[in-house]
Amino acid sequence: MEPAGRRKGYRIVTDVERISSAPIKFQKDVPVAAEADVLVVGGGPAGIAAAVASARNGARTVLVERFGFLGGNATAGLVGPFMTSYSQDGKIQLIKGVFEELVERAEALGGAIHPRSVEGGSEYAGFITYGHHRVTPFDPEAVKLVAAEMCLEAGVDLRLHTFVCDTLVEDGGVAGVLVASKSGLEAIRAKITVDCSADADIAARAGVPFHQGRDEDGLTQPMTLFFRVGNVDDATVIEYINRMNEYRPFTSLVKAARERGDFPIPREAIGIYRTPHPGIWRVNTTRLHQLDGTDVRDLTKAEIEGRRQVMFLMRFFREQCPGFENAMLLDTAAMIGVRETRRIVGEYTLTADDLASGREFDDVIALCGYPIDIHSPTGSGGTMNKEAFECANVYQLPYGILVPQGADRLLVAGRCVSSSHEALGAIRVMPPAFAMGQAAGTAAALAVAEGVEPRNVPVPWLQETLVKNGAYLGDTVNRRIKSGERSTGS
Ligand SMILES: Cc1cc2nc3c(=O)[nH]c(=O)nc-3n(C[C@H](O)[C@H](O)[C@H](O)COP(=O)(O)OP(=O)(O)OC[C@H]3O[C@@H](n4cnc5c(N)ncnc54)[C@H](O)[C@@H]3O)c2cc1C
Numbered sequence: 001m002e003p004a005g006r007r008k009g010y011r012i013v014t015d016v017e018r019i020s021s022a023p024i025k026f027q028k029d030v031p032v033a034a035e036a037d038v039l040v041v042g043g044g045p046a047g048i049a050a051a052v053a054s055a056r057n058g059a060r061t062v063l064v065e066r067f068g069f070l071g072g073n074a075t076a077g078l079v080g081p082f083m084t085s086y087s088q089d090g091k092i093q094l095i096k097g098v099f100e101e102l103v104e105r106a107e108a109l110g111g112a113i114h115p116r117s118v119e120g121g122s123e124y125a126g127f128i129t130y131g132h133h134r135v136t137p138f139d140p141e142a143v144k145l146v147a148a149e150m151c152l153e154a155g156v157d158l159r160l161h162t163f164v165c166d167t168l169v170e171d172g173g174v175a176g177v178l179v180a181s182k183s184g185l186e187a188i189r190a191k192i193t194v195d196c197s198a199d200a201d202i203a204a205r206a207g208v209p210f211h212q213g214r215d216e217d218g219l220t221q222p223m224t225l226f227f228r229v230g231n232v233d234d235a236t237v238i239e240y241i242n243r244m245n246e247y248r249p250f251t252s253l254v255k256a257a258r259e260r261g262d263f264p265i266p267r268e269a270i271g272i273y274r275t276p277h278p279g280i281w282r283v284n285t286t287r288l289h290q291l292d293g294t295d296v297r298d299l300t301k302a303e304i305e306g307r308r309q310v311m312f313l314m315r316f317f318r319e320q321c322p323g324f325e326n327a328m329l330l331d332t333a334a335m336i337g338v339r340e341t342r343r344i345v346g347e348y349t350l351t352a353d354d355l356a357s358g359r360e361f362d363d364v365i366a367l368c369g370y371p372i373d374i375h376s377p378t379g380s381g382g383t384m385n386k387e388a389f390e391c392a393n394v395y396q397l398p399y400g401i402l403v404p405q406g407a408d409r410l411l412v413a414g415r416c417v418s419s420s421h422e423a424l425g426a427i428r429v430m431p432p433a434f435a436m437g438q439a440a441g442t443a444a445a446l447a448v449a450e451g452v453e454p455r456n457v458p459v460p461w462l463q464e465t466l467v468k469n470g471a472y473l474g475d476t477v478n479r480r481i482k483s484g485e486r487s488t489g490s
Contacts, residue, residue: 030178030185034157036062037448039176039190040441041164044072045430046414047196048147049098049437050444054194055154057445057465062188063156064179066163067334070147072198074430075140078226078333080282081124081273082136083429085115087369088393090133094367097470099434102146103136111142113276123238123274126284127249130385131371136431137276159188164197167205173408174206192409192444192454196437199294200342200416206407210342212294214421219377221339221425222266223288225306228330229317232279237272237323253320263316265309266380270321280330285313289378293338302336339375339428346418347455348400355426358392363399363459364473365466366435374425383425396474397427399462402440403455411454413440435471442466 038054040047043065051063063070073079082103085095093100093115106112113136118124120133151158159179166178168187176189195202200210213220241249248269257263271284286309291298310332317324352372353359371391374383383389401418402411412418413436415428427436442465447454463477 028185030187032189033179033183033186034062034159034188036060036157036188036190038062038192038194038441038444039064039188040194040196041177041202042072042196042198042414043067043070043147043160044196044198044414045074045099045433046198046437046440047072047194048102048151049434050194050196050413050441051156052098052150052154053438053441053469054445055151055156056469057442057449059445059448061154061156061441061445062159062190063151064159064162064164064177064188066161068160069144070151070160071140071143073337074138075144076334077337078140078228078282078331079284079337079430080138080140080275081118082115082138082431083370084131084134085136085431086134088131088133088371088391089369090120092394093134094369094394094472095431095435096472097435097466098150098438099431100470102143102150102434103138105146105150106138106142109142109146111139111146111276113137123234123241126271126273127241128384131369131373137274139276164201167193167202169206169407171408174202174410177202191448192411194437194440194444195410195412195416196414196440198338198341198415200344200412203344203404203407203410203412203416204342206410208404208406208410209345210416211345211421212292212342213340214377219290220293220341221375221377223291223293223302223306223339224284224337224375225286225288225303225310225333226337227283227310227313227332228275228280229283229314229324229327230280230330231326231328232281233323233326234274234279235323237281237321240322250321257316257320264312268380270313283313286310287375287380288336293341299336299338306336307332340415340421340424342416343421343424344404344412344416344418346401346405346412347403348398348418350397350401350417350419350423350427352389352420352422355392355395355423356390358395360476361396361398361400364396364477365399365402365439365462366397366432367394367472367474368397368427368432368435369394370426370429370432372422372425373429374422389422391426394474395426397432397436399439399443399459402436402443408453411440411444413437438469438471439466442469
């Protein structure tokens with residue numbers, strides 16, 4: 001019988017005769033499945049906004065996502081609510097544009113509550129006040145549908161169930177990617193690629209330098225498997241937690257259980273968030289330390305241990321927590337929640353000082369208000385309090401954090417942009433990811449239209465386009481646009 005490779009008309013070259021651990025040389029002609037102006041990798045918050053913005057700005061856009069639906073952590077990760085899109089004091093809405101549109105459309109389906117009516121300290125905000133004014137509770141099913149509709153209406157060529165496994169590099173720049181799916185191995189070629197994989201998969205494989213974890217030891221924030229519980233007695237939960245008025249929900253119950261030797265999870269309390277649906281709450285409490293989200297063995301370990309912790313917590317809820325006596329496990333997330341992996345080295349690296357001072361950047365592409373929220377890489381606590389880090393009421397994100405060093409024709413948006421470990425603790429949440437995605441998708445489309453490298457996109461033109469498409473970049477940019485100062489773009 002002929003070798004399978006020859007029958008299919010391609011060659012597989014290996015340098016070993018029998019099973020061995022030596023690297024395998026693999027060579028194959030793969031079809032080009034699509035050619036795009038802009039290729040967006042990853043359909044999470046950053047990728048959704050990048051693809052919609054790119055297509056709306058006239059670029060032929062392909063969006064590749066490994067799951068069968070969009071949303072990333074917002075859907076597959078069951079993560080929520082959308083953290084604040086407002087200034088830290090909850091007074092000014094900072095993140096709008098694609099994010100706002102998605103929220104409004106989800107709200108129209110009964111699948112979200114607009115942040116303007118959600119108070120910090122409320123049950124929707126996990127009973128937390130600091131940094132939790134004006135969060136957005138939402139239903140992941142609504143987000144799956146709305147995100148796909150927005151992409152399709154914008155003309156995005158959507159490729160679900162497609163995993164990007166390598167980057168095509170030509171002449172020092174990214175020329176596209178290699179994907180694997182039920183259709184086999186294929187290539188997608190693009191003029192500009194936007195890496196919204198959250199792990200900087202495309203950038204790392206193109207040779208872009210990156211950091212991972214804290215400067216001192218490389219440890220990252222822990223992972224968490226989200227889950228949802230139903231059949232909760234909302235009124236009893238809210239009454240109990242408000243009456244106890246503890247630092248976080250169920251602190252004393254957790255402390256007592258730990259003292260009895262019956263709370264094996266490194267957490268001081270229970271993170272619970274009411275959803276838009278009666279009786280259904282999200283739980284953000286499992287914790288898995290010292291695992292690497294870019295290592296498949298660690299990811300496997302985290303999924304299994306995460307589910308063990310969920311089962312423990314379900315027992316704890318039913319036996320200990322008022323209002324949860326009849327609670328049932330609705331679902332666990334389709335993927336372990338990874339808070340932090342690679343952070344690329346870009347044209348600019350955002351720091352905690354920039355956030356503390358509210359530093360103004362000429363190339364501002366988004367405003368944010370969420371403070372530095374680092375879950376301890378080794379312990380049970382975190383920095384979600386005023387004392388740990390200073391953070392301005394409003395701070396700015398510059399375009400330079402999206403522009404990688406070391407590879408042309410590439411932009412990065414979302415959780416893996418160029419920032420310190422500390423600054424990432426703030427900008428990693430979903431509304432900033434949407435805002436960064438919208439900026440990167442817009443910049444990519446402008447770069448294609450002008451025939452320039454992303455780093456040479458005229459910033460005033462980018463800002464003007466973002467504002468025209470609903471983004472808010474602050475009064476300085478608004479005044480400049482109003483005064484009619486011409487941008488340098490065509
Ligand atoms: C446990 C936990 C709790 C959190 N709590 C909150 C919260 O309450 N509120 C909040 O706003 N934020 C929260 N966050 C932060 C937030 O969820 C993420 O940082 C945010 O989703 C980042 O957006 P993103 O688009 O960069 O990445 P993601 O949401 O991770 O999306 C990345 C997408 O890329 C896809 N992808 C990745 N690699 C590939 C590949 N090679 N090929 C194809 N597709 C690929 C993924 O499937 C995914 O859809 C939390 C995060 C975690 C982990």
